[in-house]
Amino acid sequence: MKLGIILQSNKQEHLWNAFRLANVALQAGHTVQIVLMSEGVEAEDIPDTEQFDLSKKIEEFKRLKGSLLACGTCLVIRSKQKSTICPMTNMQELLKMVEDSDKVLVFG
Numbered sequence: 102m103k104l105g106i107i108l109q110s111n112k113q114e115h116l117w118n119a120f121r122l123a124n125v126a127l128q129a130g131h132t133v134q135i136v137l138m139s140e141g142v143e144a145e146d147i148p149d150t151e152q153f154d155l156s157k158k159i160e161e162f163k164r165l166k167g168s169l170l171a172c173g174t175c176l177v178i179r180s181k182q183k184s185t186i187c188p189m190t191n192m193q194e195l196l197k198m199v200e201d202s203d204k205v206l207v208f209g
Contacts, residue, residue, distance in 0.1 A: 103132045105202030107195075109209030111140035113153045119208040120158035127165035134168040134198050136190060141209060142175045145186045159186060170194065 104126050108119050123133045137144055149156050162169060170190035176183065183189060199205055 102126075102203045103201060104134075105198045105205040106133065106135045107205065107207045107209075108135055108137050108141040108144070109139040109207065111143040111147065113147050113150065113155060115208050116141070116144050116147060117153040117155050117158055119206075120155070120162050122206075123167055124158065124161050124165060127162070127167050132168075133162075134170070134202070135162070136195055136198060137169070137171040137184070137187070138175055138195075139172075139209065142171045142179060142181070142184060145184060 104123070106119055106123060108116065110116060110119075119135070123135055126133050144155070144159070147155055159169070169187040171184040171187050172195070173189035173191055176189060
């Protein structure tokens with residue numbers, strides 16, 4: 102299955118759970134693409150805590166060959182030129198992800 106995830110939250114637990122699900126899906130042999138949008142592009146700025154090891158979940162996602170992209174416009178709105186954890190994307194590429202996915206989930 103091709104799973105598309107739109108991640109719009111900067112809440113640590115939301116981010117952590119989205120990446121946990123994505124990693125389990127990748128381990129099960131599915132294809133997963135996550136697009137960070139809105140507050141989700143702030144994921145790189147969220148520090149790990151004892152409960153939520155977000156950076157490890159993101160690294161695991163990338164190691165498992167998940168596709169991670171950040172909305173370029175959402176980054177610019179936050180005065181960022183780029184993401185430190187993934188390439189930028191746009192609405193055309195988001196639409197392509199939605200069209201190509203068997204299921205699309207939105208966190209946020």
